[in-house]
Amino acid sequence: MSAAVLVTADEAWVDGWTGPATFALTPHGLELRREASASDRAKAAAHVPGVLLPGFTDHHVHLGLVDPAPLAGNGIARVVDLGFTTAEAAAARENGADGRGVEVEFAGAMLTALGGYPIDRPWAPPGWSREVANEADAASAISEMRTAGASRIKIALNSVAGPVWSDGLLGGVVRLAHAAGLRVVAHAEGQGQVARAVRAGADALAHAPFTERLDDDDLRSMSETCAWISTLDIHGWGERTAAFEIALDNVARFSALGGRVLYGTDMGNGPLPVGINRRELDALSDAGLAPGAVISALTHTPLARETRVSWIPGAIPTDRADLARWLGTASVVAVDRLEETFA
Ligand SMILES: [Zn+2]
The missing domain is CATH 3.20.20.140 (Metal-dependent hydrolases)
Structure with a gap:
C-alpha cells in the first residue's frame, strides 16, 4: 500500500487555527492529520511556508x-x-x-x-x-x-x-x-x-x-x-x-x-x-x-473539501488592525498543484 502524499504548513484554518499542520493529499482534498509525528512531517512531499485557509x-x-x-x-x-x-x-x-x-x-x-x-x-x-x-x-x-x-x-x-x-x-x-x-x-x-x-x-x-x-x-x-x-x-x-x-x-x-x-x-x-x-x-x-x-x-467550505485553497505567506498578524491588510495578500492555489508549487 502506498503511503499518502503529505504536505505540511506553518499554520492552517480548520475550525480555527491548527498550529503547524500536516495534511494528506487525497482525491477529495486536504485531510488534516492531527496525529502526524515528527518523522511523518519529515517525509512530507512539500512544505507551505505560511498559512493555508479555505478558498476565500x-x-x-x-x-x-x-x-x-x-x-x-x-x-x-x-x-x-x-x-x-x-x-x-x-x-x-x-x-x-x-x-x-x-x-x-x-x-x-x-x-x-x-x-x-x-x-x-x-x-x-x-x-x-x-x-x-x-x-x-x-x-x-x-x-x-x-x-x-x-x-x-x-x-x-x-x-x-x-x-x-x-x-x-x-x-x-x-x-x-x-x-x-x-x-x-x-x-x-x-x-x-x-x-x-x-x-x-x-x-x-x-x-x-x-x-x-x-x-x-x-x-x-x-x-x-x-x-x-x-x-x-x-x-x-x-x-x-x-x-x-x-x-x-x-x-x-x-x-x-x-x-x-x-x-x-x-x-x-x-x-x-x-x-x-x-x-x-x-x-x-x-x-x-x-x-x-x-x-x-x-470562507464557505471546510478546508478538507476545497479544490482551491487560500495561501498567505506571512504569519498571522498579532495586531488586529493589520488583519485586512494581511488577508488581502492571499493567493489562490489549486489543491492538486500544492505539491508541485511548494515541493
Ligand atoms: Zn448586487
Missing part, C-alpha cells in the same frame, strides 16, 4: 459588470453571482469548473414583482431580472434556473425603487425555491422589507440591512434563520455614508447576537476592487467581528 469567497458579485480573469490572482477563490443572465452565469460557472480560475456559484436572473427593481436600471439589461406575477411564473423561472445550475434564487424586495410582491406571493416564491432545493437570497430595501423577507423564509440577505436600524429582538430571531452578506463598503466606498453607519450598527448587533455574517462586496456595483476588498474586511472588524469571525465570513 465573495458571496455577492456581478460577473456581468467585471472581468473575472484577475480574481484568482487577487485572492478570490470563489464567487457567488447574485444577478446576471442565467445563461451567462451558467457559462461562467462552466469556465471555472476546471479548478484553475475562480469557482462560480450563481443565482441567475433576479426574481421581482411586475415593474419591480431592478427592471429599467441601466446596469441591469433585460435578462438580469424576471418579472413574476404569480406562482406559476415563479415555478417556471425557478425550474429554469435550477436546470441551468443555479444554487440559489435571488429575489428583489425594493419598495424604494418600485412595486414589491404581496406577502402571499412572496411566501409562495420562497416555498417554491425551497421545494426545488434552492436557497433564497433577498435584496431587501425600504421600510419593513427586511422583516418581510425574513418572515417569508429567506435564507440570506444580499446586503446587510441599511434602510433602517433593526431592534435587538428582530435581530435575535433572524439570527437563527438568515445569514447576512455584508456589502458594507458599497455605502460610500471608503467615504462612510449614513447608510454605512446604519448597516454597520446592524451588523455589529446581529453578529454579537450570534448571527452569521458572510463576506460579500457587490463587486461590479461601483468602484470596487476586483479581488479582496480590504475596506470591506476593515468594516467587518469595525463591526466587532473577531479575527476568527472575519475568516469564517470569508
Whole structure:
C-alpha cells in the first residue's frame, strides 16, 4: 500500500487555527492529520511556508459588470453571482469548473414583482431580472434556473425603487425555491422589507440591512434563520455614508447576537476592487467581528473539501488592525498543484 502524499504548513484554518499542520493529499482534498509525528512531517512531499485557509469567497458579485480573469490572482477563490443572465452565469460557472480560475456559484436572473427593481436600471439589461406575477411564473423561472445550475434564487424586495410582491406571493416564491432545493437570497430595501423577507423564509440577505436600524429582538430571531452578506463598503466606498453607519450598527448587533455574517462586496456595483476588498474586511472588524469571525465570513467550505485553497505567506498578524491588510495578500492555489508549487 502506498503511503499518502503529505504536505505540511506553518499554520492552517480548520475550525480555527491548527498550529503547524500536516495534511494528506487525497482525491477529495486536504485531510488534516492531527496525529502526524515528527518523522511523518519529515517525509512530507512539500512544505507551505505560511498559512493555508479555505478558498476565500465573495458571496455577492456581478460577473456581468467585471472581468473575472484577475480574481484568482487577487485572492478570490470563489464567487457567488447574485444577478446576471442565467445563461451567462451558467457559462461562467462552466469556465471555472476546471479548478484553475475562480469557482462560480450563481443565482441567475433576479426574481421581482411586475415593474419591480431592478427592471429599467441601466446596469441591469433585460435578462438580469424576471418579472413574476404569480406562482406559476415563479415555478417556471425557478425550474429554469435550477436546470441551468443555479444554487440559489435571488429575489428583489425594493419598495424604494418600485412595486414589491404581496406577502402571499412572496411566501409562495420562497416555498417554491425551497421545494426545488434552492436557497433564497433577498435584496431587501425600504421600510419593513427586511422583516418581510425574513418572515417569508429567506435564507440570506444580499446586503446587510441599511434602510433602517433593526431592534435587538428582530435581530435575535433572524439570527437563527438568515445569514447576512455584508456589502458594507458599497455605502460610500471608503467615504462612510449614513447608510454605512446604519448597516454597520446592524451588523455589529446581529453578529454579537450570534448571527452569521458572510463576506460579500457587490463587486461590479461601483468602484470596487476586483479581488479582496480590504475596506470591506476593515468594516467587518469595525463591526466587532473577531479575527476568527472575519475568516469564517470569508470562507464557505471546510478546508478538507476545497479544490482551491487560500495561501498567505506571512504569519498571522498579532495586531488586529493589520488583519485586512494581511488577508488581502492571499493567493489562490489549486489543491492538486500544492505539491508541485511548494515541493
Ligand atoms: Zn448586487
